[in-house]
Structures are given as C-alpha cells and as structure tokens.
Amino acid sequence: MINYLQRGFEQSEFEERTARAQKVMHNMKLDAMFFTTEPNVRYFTGFHTQFWKSPTRPWFIVIPAEGKPIAVVPEIGTSGMAETWVDDIITWPSPRPEDDGISLVADTLNMLPNRYGRVGATLGIESHLRMPINNYLQLTEKVNKEFVDISLAVHELRQIKSQAEIEKTREVCRITNFGFNKLPSYARVGMTEREICKQLRIDMLQEGADECPYIIAGSGYDGYDSIIMGPTDRAIEDGDVLIIDTGAARDGYFSDFDRNWAFGHASEQTKAAYRATYEATTKGFEAARPGATTTDIYNAMWGVLEANGALGNDVGRLGHGLGIELTERPSITATDNSVLKAGMIMTLEPGMVYAPGKSMVHEENIVITEDGAEWLSVRAEPELIIIK
Numbered sequence: 505m506i507n508y509l510q511r512g513f514e515q516s517e518f519e520e521r522t523a524r525a526q527k528v529m530h531n532m533k534l535d536a537m538f539f540t541t542e543p544n545v546r547y548f549t550g551f552h553t554q555f556w557k558s559p560t561r562p563w564f565i566v567i568p569a570e571g572k573p574i575a576v577v578p579e580i581g582t583s584g585m586a587e588t589w590v591d592d593i594i595t596w597p598s599p600r601p602e603d604d605g606i607s608l609v610a611d612t613l614n615m616l617p618n619r620y621g622r623v624g625a626t627l628g629i630e631s632h633l634r635m636p637i638n639n640y641l642q643l644t645e646k647v648n649k650e651f652v653d654i655s656l657a658v659h660e661l662r663q664i665k666s667q668a669e670i671e672k673t674r675e676v677c678r679i680t681n682f683g684f685n686k687l688p689s690y691a692r693v694g695m696t697e698r699e700i701c702k703q704l705r706i707d708m709l710q711e712g713a714d715e716c717p718y719i720i721a722g723s724g725y726d727g728y729d730s731i732i733m734g735p736t737d738r739a740i741e742d743g744d745v746l747i748i749d750t751g752a753a754r755d756g757y758f759s760d761f762d763r764n765w766a767f768g769h770a771s772e773q774t775k776a777a778y779r780a781t782y783e784a785t786t787k788g789f790e791a792a793r794p795g796a797t798t799t800d801i802y803n804a805m806w807g808v809l810e811a812n813g814a815l816g817n818d819v820g821r822l823g824h825g826l827g828i829e830l831t832e833r834p835s836i837t838a839t840d841n842s843v844l845k846a847g848m849i850m851t852l853e854p855g856m857v858y859a860p861g862k863s864m865v866h867e868e869n870i871v872i873t874e875d876g877a878e879w880l881s882v883r884a885e886p887e888l889i890i891i892k
Contacts, residue, residue, distance in 0.1 A: 509675055511755050512550055513668055515589045521548055521661070522567060528657050529569050533620040535649060536613055537658075539565040540634045543828045544626065547662060548573050550588045552756055555581070561598045562635045564609050568616050576609050606639050610646035623647065624654030630833055631655040659833040663825055664847040670871050670880075672757040673826065673849055676713065677869050677881045680752050680759040683708040688891050693742050693767050697721040697735035701748060708752045718751035718760070718830055726771050727862030731819075742768040745888075747865060751830040758830045760851050761867040761881045766890045777858040778888040780812035781866035784854035785883075788823070788836075792850065792870060792877040798823075798840040805854040806838070814856035819865065823853040826869060848872040849880065 525537060525548070539545055542556040545565045556563075564576040575585045578598035585593050594608050613623055626633070633640055644651050665673070683704045691700045705716045721734035723746040731747055740746060749762035764778060784805040791804035805822050806814075821840075825832035826849045834842035836850070844850075850872065855865035869880040 509671070512552075517666060517668060518548065518550060518589050520666070522573060524661055525567055525658075526569055528654075528661065529567075529624065532622075532624065532652075532654065532657065534622050534624045534652070534654070535569055535616050535618060535620050537567040537624040537654060538609070538613070538651075539567070539626065541626065541632065542634070543662075544658065546756060547828060549575065549585070549590050551575075551581075551585055551590075553581070553584055562604055562639070564605060566609070566612050566616075569619065574612055576605055576612055578605070604639065606643050607646065610643055613647045613649060618649065621649045623649045623651050624657070625651050626655045626658055627651070627653040628655035630659065656833075659825075662827060662832065663834070664845060665827060665849055665871070666847070669757065669827065670847070670849065672755050673759065673869070673871070674880050676752055676754040676757055676759045677761070679708050679711045679713050679754060680750060680761065681882045682711045683750070683752070684748075684763045687748075687763070688765065688889060691740070691746075691765065691767075691891055693740050693744075696737045696739050697723055697746070698737055700740070700746070701735040704748065704750065708750075712754060713752040714754050716750060716752045718758075719748065720750075721746065721748045723747070724862070726766075726774050727777075727859065727864070729861050729863060731863065731865055740767055743770075744768075745770060745774060749865070749867065756828050758826060758828070759869060759881065760826050760830055761869050762853075762865060763884055764864065764866065764888060766888055768890070768892065770888055770890060773859060774862070774864070775888050776812065777856065777862075777864040778866070779886070780809055780814075780858075781854045781856065781864050782884070782886050783812075784808040784822075785852050785866055785868055788852040788854065789868075789870060789877055789879070792844060792852070792872060794844055794846050794872060794874065796844050798834050798836045798842045798844065799838060801844075801850075801852070802836045802838050802840070805836075805852070809854055809856040812856070813858060815859070816857045817855050818857060818863070819853070819855045821853070822855065823851045823867070825849065826851055844872050846872050846874045
C-alpha cells in the first residue's frame, strides 16, 4: 500500500511526468524543454531546497526529446541533485558573473539531436525566467535552435495531478482546517490581526505544515474592504468582521482557502452576504465536473452572488488552480473557458462587494474527479461564526 504522506515521490512519478512532457515535445516539434524556475525544476526532478530564496545562483534543467532530464547546476547543489533521479549533472563554480552556466547550458542543448531546431522555454503567461535577461539573450545566441514559448503547455501538464499530489494537497488542507478550527478558542476583541495570524501560523506549523508563507487578513466594523494588505497591527473591536486567507505548504504542496468570523455581533446584511458566498460555493462545486469549463463554474457562482445583490467583485476572478504554487492556471473567470479534467485541483473563491466598502469572500479547495468533484478542505460552517 502506498503511503501518500511519505515525503517526496516514487521515481515512477517523475518518469511519468517526463514522458508526458516528451509527448508534448513531439506534438510541438521540440528538441528539448528548458526550465529555470523552482516549481518546474522540482516538478521534473524532485530537487527541493530552500536555496531558491537566494537570487545569486541560477539553476537549469534540460529535458531532451528522449531520455532523462539533464541538470546544469552550481557546484553547491551537486549533492542535492544527486539525491534525485537525475543522473546527468553538469556543474560550475557559481557565482561566476562572466559566464554563470550559460555556456554549459548552450553546449548541452547544442549536443542534442537537431531534429526540429526548436527549444521550449516558459516565456509567456503566468511564467517567468529566473535568470538575467542578458544571460537569456546570450543563450539564444549561443544555441543553434529557436526558442519558443511553452508556458501554456507546461501549465496544462502540471494541472493534472497524480493521486500522490492530490493526497499531499489533502493533507495540507487538513492542517489548515486544524488551524482555522482552533482560532475561535483564542481570538478575542483587543487582539491585533497580526497576533491572531501569528497564533494561526504556530498552530499549523505544530500540526505538520513546513511553512505558512501566505497569511493575509482584513478586518473592519461589520465588514472588510481590503483582503490583501494585512495582517496589520489593527486591534479587533466589537462588531468587527475578520477574514484570514492562508496558504500553508507541506512537502511542496499548498492549501489556499479562507475563513470569516464576526466578533460580538454582525448585521443581518453581513450574515446574508456570508450565506450568499456559501451558497455560491455550493453551486460552483456542483458545476465542477469533467467536460465543464471554468466559465461554467464562474457563471454558477456569479449567478448566486448577483441574485443576492452583489455590487461587483474586485478580486478579478472566482477561483484558480492550486498545486506546487499557491495559485496556478486556470482562472475561474467569465471568459477563461478552460475545460475541466479529472485530477485538476481548484479553489472555489466567490467574492462580492455587498455594500460600499464592504466585501465578503469565501474559499474552499476541491479536486475534479471522474464523475464530479471532491472537497479537499473541510467546508466552513454555513452560517457566519460569531466569536463572543
């Protein structure tokens, strides 16, 4: 029996990911894929280190049209990369600003069979190159192949999660639910947003999270406006509504959902807004099934919010993909129209402005299954919790 809570993945997981990427390469007529960012390097190799926090050294992975990935990494990372399934590890004594691995990457790409003369790199939507642009331009001059954008193709590869990935997400959602469930036992009028969020982080870490890099909060009397700037040192007062949205991580996989609480009392208008976002989440869940689209989910949720007097939604979308990054493609919008497939992990995040300067946002995490969807987070209470 597979222990999904075990750290890392079996080698077969990386073999399958690489094989899928190579199928894409065949369809797109590519000789190789070239990766520079932590999520993509980790996805194809399993190389998982906090050293990515340092901007000094670049890291490169080349996936050829056939065979295993090739790592071109600073010498300091040799032993760590050797612990992965990658055999071919090329190194240099970085930092070396005059040629920080660029010639080695160019040689690696030039030595590959030149069937199509094209190399894929993440150059487009919701992606970036974690290397100086001047170095990238030098690389394109040194390599006898055309560089083309594969960002959408890579997003689509990573959207379909394996069972192991799903279980890792389920576990970090459990940890996040644990932290949220403890909050009413200590959060009180007079505490600041920052103090409450600090205790939430402690509880999630003690329950098994590796890190809690994303904890935002917003509060205000009988409603909140901004949901991305906190937590702040604002003290909670009687009659306030508090939202906390958090993404905890365990073994490289994120949760991302929020909870709302009122302190002392809340108006019927605010309670009704909470019920509306809760009902919208239900309708979004019911619409989430293979063959449907992200826009179908959006319409199902926005229809509820609009019917309940929504003045607008300043978040820009009503959910998104989730995985080894806190937010991944696709987005749940009126125009996204991405087709849902089994294995996609999504957030449902209906939000509405229900009065001038007052918003209500609710979020849960789900996975698309063969015949519908399944909750990964344990749903919030259907009524706004009031902390006395």
